[in-house]
Amino acid sequence: MNDILIAELNNKPSAALANNEESEPGPVVSKLKEKVVDLERKYEKLEERLFSFKNIASNDSLVAFYTGFPNYQTMMALYDFLNPGEHGENINYWLSGKNVDSTPKSVKQGRPRTLKPVDEFFLTLCRLRQGFAEVHLAHLFNISQPTVSRIFISWINFMYLKLGHINIWPSRELTNATMPEDFKAKYPTTRVIIDCTEVRCEMPSSLLLNSELFNSYKHHTTLKALVGISPKGFFTFIGQLYTGSISDREIVEKSGFLNLPFPNGDSVMADKGFTIEDILPLGVSLNIPPFLGMSDQMSAEDVIATQEIASLRIHVERAINKVKNFRIFDGVIPLRLFGIVNQMWSVSAMLCNIQDPIISA
Numbered sequence: 099m100n101d102i103l104i105a106e107l108n109n110k111p112s113a114a115l116a117n118n119e120e121s122e123p124g125p126v127v128s129k130l131k132e133k134v135v136d137l138e139r140k141y142e143k144l145e146e147r148l149f150s151f152k153n154i155a156s157n158d159s160l161v162a163f164y165t166g167f168p169n170y171q172t173m174m175a176l177y178d179f180l181n182p183g184e185h186g187e188n189i190n191y192w193l194s195g196k197n198v199d200s201t202p203k204s205v206k207q208g209r210p211r212t213l214k215p216v217d218e219f220f221l222t223l224c225r226l227r228q229g230f231a232e233v234h235l236a237h238l239f240n241i242s243q244p245t246v247s248r249i250f251i252s253w254i255n256f257m258y259l260k261l262g263h264i265n266i267w268p269s270r271e272l273t274n275a276t277m278p279e280d281f282k283a284k285y286p287t288t289r290v291i292i293d294c295t296e297v298r299c300e301m302p303s304s305l306l307l308n309s310e311l312f313n314s315y316k317h318h319t320t321l322k323a324l325v326g327i328s329p330k331g332f333f334t335f336i337g338q339l340y341t342g343s344i345s346d347r348e349i350v351e352k353s354g355f356l357n358l359p360f361p362n363g364d365s366v367m368a369d370k371g372f373t374i375e376d377i378l379p380l381g382v383s384l385n386i387p388p389f390l391g392m393s394d395q396m397s398a399e400d401v402i403a404t405q406e407i408a409s410l411r412i413h414v415e416r417a418i419n420k421v422k423n424f425r426i427f428d429g430v431i432p433l434r435l436f437g438i439v440n441q442m443w444s445v446s447a448m449l450c451n452i453q454d455p456i457i458s459a
Contacts, residue, residue: 149238151220165223222253229425258441281329289364296320299431313342331456
């Protein structure tokens with residue numbers, strides 16, 4: 099709007115001069131020029147106050163707060179890798195609407211958009227990291243709520259596909275080279291530490307689906323995922339979300355974890371609930387805390403083993419907490435987001451791998 103006003107005011111002095119037979123401008127023209135300069139100055143100040151990536155890019159603490167990236171350079175390195183195109187032409191955008199998450203309709207690529215691709219990327223990260231509501235983002239970016247929804251869905255799907263091409267399962271050699279000393283001393287064959295986690299979701303109207311989603315431990319309907327980290331603390335396996343009632347053993351069987359390339363001699367570390375030793379690939383062992391069994395108390399050896407495994411296995415819980423720091427998972431996931439909740443989960447976990455590792459040495 100200010101651009102249009104400035105353009106009109108710029109044209110008025112020319113029109114005044116054209117109608118004036120005298121060569122020197124009169125007081126009306128001078129006042130109009132002063133107004134143009136004043137409006138341009140106000141417009142520049144207004145731009146500086148707008149919520150946009152450009153206005154926070156120079157402040158690494160703000161970049162970290164809104165996006166989770168440690169600094170501007172890291173964020174832009176990912177943006178360049180994603181390569182959305184100068185005008186977003188590499189992204190398959192979706193029409194928004196009340197049921198956009200379940201029945202999206204593709205639109206022509208490269209259509210004119212209000213925001214620049216880098217600001218759309220920034221908007222998506224703000225929604226993931228800080229859990230901002232769509233209506234709040236619509237106000238911040240001065241766009242409509244359906245536009246926010248369309249941008250978020252488009253970018254989440256785009257990031258999910260692009261990041262999905264990255265092989266996060268490291269070689270045995272790389273695992274050994276980055277293994278912390280605690281693992282080398284106690285469990286040097288560890289290839290991956292696994293655990294399950296849940297995110298709360300909205301209760302569906304279907305009684306059957308509700309019973310499948312209900313997690314008796316959490317006393318809520320949930321979605322459950324299996325994840326695995328390397329001894330260094332990076333995500334090396336990110337499973338999709340299943341209904342909350344699924345058991346640990348069943349999710350290991352269904353998630354594709356057993357299809358990973360395990361060489362002979364590898365070991366998997368897990369909590370005692372993962373009774374999966376008999377289904378692991380041939381030559382792969384399982385390290386879990388020992389069970390009490392029929393004894394009244396554990397032996398000294400079992401107590402030491404339990405403490406050692408617990409002190410190392412806790413890193414997978416710390417890694418999961420990094421994903422939960424994406425505050426879009428703070429509340430209850432609404433049913434309307436079920437169409438992209440897997441993409442949201444996977445992208446958030448992948449973004450954690452770009453952050454600093456949880457184990458420094």
